[in-house]
Structure formats: structure tokens, C-alpha cells
Amino acid sequence: MTKLTLQTKLAILSDAAKYDASCASSGTSRRTSRDGTGLGSTTGSGICHAYAPDGRCISLLKILMTNFCIYDCAYCVNRVSSNVERARFTPEEVVHLTLEFYRRNYIEGLFLSSGIIKSSDATMSDMVRIARTLRTEHNFRGYIHLKTIPDADPLLIEEAGLFADRLSINVELPTDAAVKSYAPEKNPDEIRRTMANVRLRKDAGRERSHTGKRPPKFAPAGQSTQMIVGADNSTDATILGQSTRLYSSYHLKRVYYSAFSPIPDATAKLPLIRPPLAREHRLYQADWLLRFYGFDVGEITGASPDGNLDLAIDPKLAWALANRAQFPMDVNRASREMLLRVPGFGAKTVGRILSTRRHRTLRYDDLLRMGASMTKARAFVTLLDWTPGALTDSSDLRARFAPPPEQLSLF
Amino acid sequence: MPTVHIPMRHSDTAFREAARGLLGSATAPEHVIWQFDNADGDLFAAPPPPVGPNKHLSVPRAYVDLMNVAVWHSDPQRFGRLYTLLWRLRDRPGLMSDRGDQGLAKLREMEKAVRRDKHKMTAFVRFREIDGGARRRFAAWFEPTHFITEPTAPFFANRFGDMDWIIQTPHLTAHFESGKIRFSDGVTKPPLPDDATEDLWRTYYANIFNPARLKVKAMQAEMPKKYWKNLPEATLIPDMIAQAERRARDMQEATPTLPPLRSDRILARLPVAPTPDALNACIRCPLYKSATQAVPGEGPRDADVMIVGEQPGDHEDLSGRPFVGPAGQLFDGVAKQVGLARERVFITNAVKHFKFTARGKRRIHQRPDAPEIEACKWWLNGEIAEISPRLILAMGATAAQALTGSGKNIGQRRGKIEHHNGQDILITYHPSYLLRVPDAELRDRDTALFRADLEQAATWIRC
Numbered sequence: 034m035t036k037l038t039l040q041t042k043l044a045i046l047s048d049a050a051k052y053d054a055s056c057a058s059s060g061t062s063r064r065t066s067r068d069g070t071g072l073g074s075t076t077g078s079g080i081c082h083a084y085a086p087d088g089r090c091i092s093l094l095k096i097l098m099t100n101f102c103i104y105d106c107a108y109c110v111n112r113v114s115s116n117v118e119r120a121r122f123t124p125e126e127v128v129h130l131t132l133e134f135y136r137r138n139y140i141e142g143l144f145l146s147s148g149i150i151k152s153s154d155a156t157m158s159d160m161v162r163i164a165r166t167l168r169t170e171h172n173f174r175g176y177i178h179l180k181t182i183p184d185a186d187p188l189l190i191e192e193a194g195l196f197a198d199r200l201s202i203n204v205e206l207p208t209d210a211a212v213k214s215y216a217p218e219k220n221p222d223e224i225r226r227t228m229a230n231v232r233l234r235k236d237a238g239r240e241r242s243h244t245g246k247r248p249p250k251f252a253p254a255g256q257s258t259q260m261i262v263g264a265d266n267s268t269d270a271t272i273l274g275q276s277t278r279l280y281s282s283y284h285l286k287r288v289y290y291s292a293f294s295p296i297p298d299a300t301a302k303l304p305l306i307r308p309p310l311a312r313e314h315r316l317y318q319a320d321w322l323l324r325f326y327g328f329d330v331g332e333i334t335g336a337s338p339d340g341n342l343d344l345a346i347d348p349k350l351a352w353a354l355a356n357r358a359q360f361p362m363d364v365n366r367a368s369r370e371m372l373l374r375v376p377g378f379g380a381k382t383v384g385r386i387l388s389t390r391r392h393r394t395l396r397y398d399d400l401l402r403m404g405a406s407m408t409k410a411r412a413f414v415t416l417l418d419w420t421p422g423a424l425t426d427s428s429d430l431r432a433r434f435a436p437p438p439e440q441l442s443l444f
Numbered sequence: 445m446p447t448v449h450i451p452m453r454h455s456d457t458a459f460r461e462a463a464r465g466l467l468g469s470a471t472a473p474e475h476v477i478w479q480f481d482n483a484d485g486d487l488f489a490a491p492p493p494p495v496g497p498n499k500h501l502s503v504p505r506a507y508v509d510l511m512n513v514a515v516w517h518s519d520p521q522r523f524g525r526l527y528t529l530l531w532r533l534r535d536r537p538g539l540m541s542d543r544g545d546q547g548l549a550k551l552r553e554m555e556k557a558v559r560r561d562k563h564k565m566t567a568f569v570r571f572r573e574i575d576g577g578a579r580r581r582f583a584a585w586f587e588p589t590h591f592i593t594e595p596t597a598p599f600f601a602n603r604f605g606d607m608d609w610i611i612q613t614p615h616l617t618a619h620f621e622s623g624k625i626r627f628s629d630g631v632t633k634p635p636l637p638d639d640a641t642e643d644l645w646r647t648y649y650a651n652i653f654n655p656a657r658l659k660v661k662a663m664q665a666e667m668p669k670k671y672w673k674n675l676p677e678a679t680l681i682p683d684m685i686a687q688a689e690r691r692a693r694d695m696q697e698a699t700p701t702l703p704p705l706r707s708d709r710i711l712a713r714l715p716v717a718p719t720p721d722a723l724n725a726c727i728r729c730p731l732y733k734s735a736t737q738a739v740p741g742e743g744p745r746d747a748d749v750m751i752v753g754e755q756p757g758d759h760e761d762l763s764g765r766p767f768v769g770p771a772g773q774l775f776d777g778v779a780k781q782v783g784l785a786r787e788r789v790f791i792t793n794a795v796k797h798f799k800f801t802a803r804g805k806r807r808i809h810q811r812p813d814a815p816e817i818e819a820c821k822w823w824l825n826g827e828i829a830e831i832s833p834r835l836i837l838a839m840g841a842t843a844a845q846a847l848t849g850s851g852k853n854i855g856q857r858r859g860k861i862e863h864h865n866g867q868d869i870l871i872t873y874h875p876s877y878l879l880r881v882p883d884a885e886l887r888d889r890d891t892a893l894f895r896a897d898l899e900q901a902a903t904w905i906r907c
Contacts, residue, residue, distance in 0.1 A: 040647050047651040066605030069623045074603040080567045081666060083677055085653040086685050088662025095652060103710050113710050114703030133641050134648075136582065136607060137571045138600075172606075220717060222724065222737065229736045229762035278734050281802035282761070295656045295692055301700040308657050324804070385543035392542045399544030 037120050043130065045120040049100040049111050050146055052296070053203075054259055054289040055178065056081070058092045058141035061198040061254035064174040071172025073135060073142070075198070079176070080141055093144035093178060094134050098122055098160060102148030106205070106216035107303040108264050110296040111148045117298055121150075124163045131167060135175055142176030142198075143167070149182060157185035157193070164196035176254075181231075183224045190227065194234060199254040199286070202227050204279065207272045211265035215303065228283040231256050235284075255286035262316060263309040264293040270340035273319055273330050280324065290316040315342040322349055325380055326373045345435040350376040353413055354431055360413040361425050365394050377409030409434065445477055450523060452481040452615060453594060453627055456515050463527055464501050473531050478523035503533060506540035510555050517554040518590045525551050561590045566599050568671050569611060572639040579622070581608045585633055585674060593618050597625050642676045649677040655688035656695065723796060729819035731797035731812070736761045741792025741827050748905045750790045750833035752824065754842040754874055758807050761798035766791050771876035775839075778875070778895050784902040790831050794846035795820045809876075817846050828867070835904040836867060837897070840874025859897055872897035 037045075058079030065074040081090030099121035100111040110117055122130075131143045145163060149156050160179055167173040179197040181190050194200055202224055206212050209221040231252065238251035258279060262272065276288045292308035299305050319342060322328040326349070333348050334340055336355040343351045353360065353376045362375055364386060372383045385403040389395060397419040401407055412424045412433075424430065448462040466476060511526055529551060533539055542548065571582035582604070586593075593611065597618040600609060604620070611618045615630040663681075672678035719725070723738045732738070739756040742765060759769030767775055779786055795816055800807035812820075824846055828836070838844045845851030848864050848871075857871045873894050881887040 040644060043644060043647050044651045047648050051652045051654050065602035067602045067623075069605045072604065072606050074599075074605075076599075080563070082567050083649060083675070084663040084667040085649065086660050086663050086681055086688065087654045087657040088659030089654075089657075090666065091649065091652060094648065096648075103714060105707070105711055114707040116701050116704055130644065134645060136580070136604065137573075137639070137641060137645070138569050138584070138603075139645050218714060218717065222720060225736050226764070233759075233762050277802045281800075281805060281807045282734075282736060284805055292657070294654060295695040297695055298698070298701055299695065305696045310657060310659070388541045389543045392538065395544060402546070402549045403543045 039126060039130075042120040042122055042126070043096070045118055046097045046100060046122060047095065049097045049117070049148075050095045050144075052110065052291065052294065053095065053144070053146060053180070054089075054291040055144065055201060055257055055287070056090050056092045056095070057199070057254075057257070057287065058176040058178075059254070060286060061176060062250055066172070066174050071174050072132065073173050073175035075141075075174070075176055082139055082141065092141045093176065094131055094140045094142070095144040096122070096127070096130075096146075098124075098127065098145060098147035098156070098163070099150055100148050101150050103151075104149055104216070104218040106219065107300050108205075108215055108261055108293060108296075110298070112300070114300065115298045124159060124166065127163050128166050128171065131175075132171060132173065135173070140175075142173075142178070144178040144180075146180035147182070153182040153185040154189060157182045157189045161189055161193050161196065164193065168196045178254075181227060183220070183227045187230055190230065191234060194231065194252040195249055197252055199257060200231055200252045201257045201259070202231075203259045204275070205260060206265055207260050207262075207267040207275050208265065211267065215264065225283070228256060228258070228279070228285070232283045256283065257285055257287040257289065259289040259291055261293050262290045262313055263306065264303060268334075268340035269312070269316060269319070269342045270330070270334035272316060273323065273334060276320060277323060277330050288320065290320070311344045312342070315344060315348060319348045322352075327370055328352070328374075346431065347376070349374070350409060350434055357425055361415045361421050362413060364400070364414045364416050365390060375410055375413050377406035377411075377413075379404070445475055446471060447477040447479060448523070449479045450481070452591065455480075455591065456512055456595075459511070459515050459523055459526065463530055466527065467501060467530060467534075473524065473528040476524070476527060478520075478527075480520060480523070503530065504537060504540045507533060510540075510551060512595075513558050514551050514554040516558050516591045516595055519554060522551075522554060525554075558590050558592060561588050562592045562596050562599075564588075564671065565592055565596050568667075568675060569600070570642075570674065570676055571609060572636045572642070574637060576608065579606065579608045581610075583610045583612070583634075583636055585612050585636060587670075587674065588613055588615075589670075591615055594627060597627075601625050646677050646680060650680055650684065653684055653688075655684070655691040658685065658688045658692075660685055723823060726796070726823070728822065729797075729816045731795070731799050731816060734800070734802075735797040737764050738796040739764055739766050739793065739798075740796065740823075741790055742766050743786075743790030743792075744788065745790075745831060747788060747790040747831055748834045749788075749837060749901050750792065750828065750831055750835070751837045751839065751901075752843040752847060753791070753793045753839045754876075755793050755795035755812055756798045757809060757876070758798070758800075760793075766793055770879060771874070774875040774879060778891070779898055779902075782895055782899040782902055784898050784905070788905055790827070790833065792824070792827055794824055794843045796823055812842055814845070817842060821846055834868065834906075835861075835901060836869045837901045838869055838871050840872075840877060843874070844871050858893065859900070870897060870901055 059077065061075050063075060063077055066072050079092055081092050083091040085091060101119050101121060102111045103113055105112045105114050127145065134140045145160055147156050147160055164177050164179060167177065177197045178199040178201065179193050181193060181200050181202050183202055204224055205216055205219060212219055212221045235251050238248050241247055279285050279288055290313050292310050292313040293306065294308040295305040319333050322333055323330065332352060336351045337343060342348050362371055369383060369387060372378055372386060382403050382405045386395065389399065394417045396417045412421050412430055450458045514522055514526060529548065532547065539545060565586060565588050569584045569586050571584045574581050574583045593613045593616040600611065601620050609620045612631050612634060617628045617631060619626050619628065723740055726732060726738060739760050753767060756766065757769045757771065760766055776786060795812040799810045799812050801810055836847060838847050841851030841854055844854060847869050848862055854871060854873065858873060862869045862871065873890055878887060878891050878894060881890060
């Protein structure tokens, strides 16, 4: 076999990494290199250095260490039974690319994942070595996200957490049954136990020792996971139920939903579809409602009989339309919890409403200036100079928001 | 009319000084002319009043935050608007928290535009390596919309502390040499030497793109075309978009290939996944569905005393060990007081999986119901049969129900030995009950009773 150039390897191993949705580089501890002894900084909120035409941001150098893999997951381009071209970076190459890209301000840091070669421990220890080299030899203070290999030695994961800002382990699919049929070598119980260990380790990192010393920070940006949407037949209710369980049990920072997307050299076992991008978007919206808007899974998925979210309108609007008895809401009196439930009001808008309400009674134009989307909200609120009248209960209210039905093409 | 000249560099401090002087001399906003960066003098210009020596001026923090950002906007009216706002704040100090105020809306808009421009500068500056000395040197050309080079320079200094860099823009050039920032005049676009790493970056950009999910609008919302001319990767975009649909279609239409020969060989050699132990494979009740793992009992197999609690909690579920959470710590503390050594008893739960409802980031404990207790009794009985303890200490209603068939009246039954199926059972409170008693007096009383019960249990341990 001829030796691959760095450029060819980069092409293969970034192509292989693009199905991981995570790109976050935010929420870690603040660091700088102003003292001149190192390279890199983190500011709390991440920076997206470029956007690809798929609309996704490019914040980190997202690559696989190798796309050789001994597992046979049906949805994955790198499965052992696929004929894609294989490559493998040396740890030095990954370090070099990360630093040189970083110096030119292309990236916030490294997101390193890998196919599983030889054994989980061997793979994980190479990944930890890369993170350790960046941190200790090159004083790299940018962001590092390591994908942990579930059944790797806990000691390796422990070490990974000391060098990385974020750790992640993918649950891959919404149900254990789906994992069993499409990723037969993976063990969902083991994946969850690894997440449990990361949470326990992170909790322990917060406690001071008897001398009052803080232990070294463990994965300061927390852990995240990803599930593929649309490969199996799980409903949105199942998916969101699973997310709720993961958020509460393992204190995940994020659950990423990745619309099952065509891959080169797909398997006959899992026919390719157009990626359900609209569904992915609605799931993210619902996820936000669960985490920041005080909604319950049952409330969000209860509005539809088949357990799937309405693709034509956003889940908050769907909930409001199904619960019109609670509207119109008096913006000048309603509580924060209730305001958060008004379609068209974001968390920031609600904060502004509450602070401005102390000065005076709000009018329609005030809300426009506060950033509310009044095309949505107008049917659900009353203000000093606005009342929706019969609009709230009008039978065609949904049709005002949903895109008009389309004539299906015959060809 | 007083005319104020604000220079390009340090606009923020210049504005602050001028505004302080004007406010000190009670000059109304409509009487001030603001000029920026060497604009030709006004025919009727008069110098602004100097700052008085003891003019102490206090303004809301929120105004300072707004001013420090909006002052870098390219709109010539920014100084006038900022001063007008300052003028209004004299009578309405609370104005800053009024998010609906019309006069403020324009300034907020400017603030947002400048923040966005600064953010985009931190994102889209692209350095190329140039000849260096002791430290490596890099240079970049950037065209911001507003005058943000000065306030954004510290970001780059914090980030690229171990190298020297120059960022040239039409209005200002920022230099970072040996750890110090300095500024010089703006320039027109200079030629920069090629940098081989740019090809690697373009390779990465082209390959991280997924052609099956084309969303051009989403890209342009965040990476507007005005920035493209200075981004090395942007030249690839038109071709990437043009070929995306065909590439996605090709993937879907391609017939599945035969797996490579090595595939079967590798899969055959994979170590057999360990089957979960019987307890973890249990599906006798639905609780297994949301728990992390089943938590078996722990302790010596020849223990004289077996302690049964209710069910694993949050911590126990994560770690797979019984009584390690807050209730377990309380138990350990009391047990230590009465000389009951935890390592000499077998400690377990009536139900082996954690039952909870998820509430945001927390899991709220739910009491197991009768069918769940009944289903799990099979495991508890197995443990009892294996250990055959002299005494079982049943802590709380669930344990009492599992062991005696009734979980009622724990308060009255506690402290007494009951006999069921030839087994001596001592009933007591569950430690998590003691953690929840709101009344301090009651808590102390019941904790004392709990301590007495543990003391009694300890006497059953043979030396």
C-alpha cells in the first residue's frame, strides 16, 4: 500500500467524522495565553469559524483518528463491512494539524473521535495521548472534545477528562432494541454506565478536599451525546422521553439529534432516505422547551395522537393551539412561567418584559422592540392597546401559521 | 456651538471625557456638534468645556456597558445619541432597564450590530504565516463593518499569546509583538505571502460538508457574503453547492457493495460481548427501562445481620452500589456511633432498580408500588436464602412490606422483633425519612430511635 499524504488522510478522516453533529465549543472554564507561555484561549461562549453549505458551523477540527473499525454498525460509513477508503493519523499528525489550524484562527480546538481498532483500550489510550501532548507539551489552551469509547478502562476515561473540556459518548439510537439490531456490537447498558461514571467523576471534582484544595477540573464543559433520528421507527415521544431520561440521569449538557443521512457505500440492511431535516429541527425546538421553558415531555408530545411532532408548525405553537383555554394571556400580569409558554416569546424577550413591566404598562409596539415575534404571539396575548378578539379561538388559526398544502408532484 | 472631536483611536475614553465635561457644564445635546477622526472643522465650532476637577458623575452600569460597545459603530450619529441618552438619564436613572423605550431602541440596535461584527471578526480573521524571528509571526487582512479593530485586539492577544501577529484593516492596524499590543494607521489591502496550511484547511472544509443536507440559507445567515472575499475556503462554496444534489443522489442510488474480505474475519474474531448478569437482565417489572443498572446487595456472604432498605437512589443507580448517597451517609454515621460495622453486615434493597420521574436536571424519587415490590421479592428472597442471616433489619415501609407483607404503622412497629416465615425481623425507620423530617425536634427524636434500633441490631452480630 502506498503511503497516504497528510492531505489525503485529512480528506478521508474528516469525511468520516462529519456525521457527528456536535460542534459546541462553549461552556468551558475560561483560559488565556496572554502570558506568552502557550497557545489558545476559551471565553465561555464558543466561536463558529466557518459555515459549510450544509448550514452547520465549523468550530472544531472534527476528525477521526482512524476510520478503521472492527464494529459493524449499519448506519455508519466506517463499519467494518464498508468499502470506504481507510486511513489512520499518527498522534503527531493530529497534534500538528490542530496547532497549525489554530494558529491561523481556523478553529476553536479539536474534536477527536475514532473508529475502534484492536481494542477499546488501545484506541482510547491513543486519543488520550493526543490530548495529553497538546496540553502538556504544547501548552494548548484551546478547546478539546474527546469521544470516549464506552467500554474503555475507567482510568483512561478519568485521564481523558483531565485534558478534555468535553467528553461524549453516543447512545446512537433512541431505543435499546434499535441499538441491538443496527449496532450489534454496542451495549446500551455499558454506554449509560460510562455516562454515569463521567457524571460521578464530575460531581466529585466539585468537592474540596479537607485542606480546602479543589481537585483538578474534570471535563469542565460536561458531557454530551447524540442519537440518530429516522433510521429506526421510534416516535418523537420515544426520542424525547429518552432525552429527558439522559438529561436527568447523567446531567448531559446536550443531546444532539442527527437526521439519518445518506452515506457512501450504504448497507442493504438500512435503506437510505432523504434526511428528515425538518423533524430534526422540531426535535431541537422541543428539546429547548424541555430544558429552558418548563415544559414536560407529555405536554409537548401529547398534542399529537401518533406521538410525533407536527412538522408544519413549531412545538410551542402546537401546544398553544391545543391549549387555547389558557389564552389570551395578559402580558402585563402573567407570571414568567406563563409568559415562557407564549408562542413567539423567547427567554430573552420574557426577561425584558419582566424588567420593563416595572416601569409601565406594555403596548404592542413595546413588544416589537423587545424582540418578540408578534406574528405568532398576537393571537395569544392582550396588551394595553391590543386584544386578539375572536382570533384566539378562530378555527383557521393553525392554517395561518402552517405553510399552505402543496400539490404533490406526479413525477 | 461646542464641537467635540473624537479620534479614531481610543474613541471610548475620548467620548467619556467629553461627555463628562458637557454634562458638568449642563450643555444640552442639541447644542453639541460631534466630529469623528479629523473631519474638517465646523465653521461655527467652539471648543467644548473642559472637565471640571471635581466633577464626579455617576451613571448606571448598564449605560457604561452600552456605551463601551455602541461607541465603535460606524454611524456618525452614535456620539450624539449616546450623549442624548446620558442627558435623559439625569431625570430617569431607571431608563436603562426599560426595554421598550424608543430612544434607546436605536442604540441597542447599534450595540447589537457592533457585538456581531466583533464576534464575526474573532471568527473570520484568517492568519497567514510570515517570516518570523524568535517568535513565529502571522499576518491577516480583515474588513470589518464598524471600527472594532481596537476593542477586538485583546481577544487575539489572549488567544495567540506565544506568537506575534498583525491584523490590518482599512481603518486601523493592530500589532502584537512580544506580548504588547500597539496600533498604527489603517492601510489598503496588502499582498500576503501564500501559506501551505491554507490548502489543508480547504481540504478539511470541503470534506466536512455533508452534501445530503444542503442548507445554503442557514450558512449565509451566519457567514454573510460580505466576508467571503477574505476567507480562503469561500472560493469552494459555489462548486460544493452545485454538486451537492448529484452527490447525494449518487449515494442513494448506489447499489450496496459486498463487504471486504477482511470484514467477516474481523467480526468472527471479536470477543464475545459479556452477557449481563441475571439481575441486570431482569425485566420482571418495568423499572429496568429507565434505570442505569440494577444494584445488588453488598457484604459478606456469612453476615449475621442483613439490612434491607427501599430502593437505590440517584447515586446508587449511577455507581451500582447500595447506600452510598445521602441516606447511606446518614446510615453510616449512625451505624458508626453504635459500633455497627458496615463491612460486617449484608446491606441491600427491597427493590433493585431506581424508580424516579425526570424533572429537568433532577430525578425525583418515586416510591415503588406493590407489584414492583412483589416482582423484586424474588431477588430479595434469593439473597436471604444465600446469606441466611440471624436478623434482618427492615428499614422503612417498602422493606417492611417486602419482608412482612405489610408496610403500615412503622412508627409503632419499630424497635420490636417480628417473626415471619421463621425469620427474625427488626423494623425501623428508613434513613431518608430522617433526612426529610422538617421539624428539628421530631427529627432528633426519631434519629435517636433509629440509633437505638441499629444498636439493637448490632447485638445480633456474633464476635
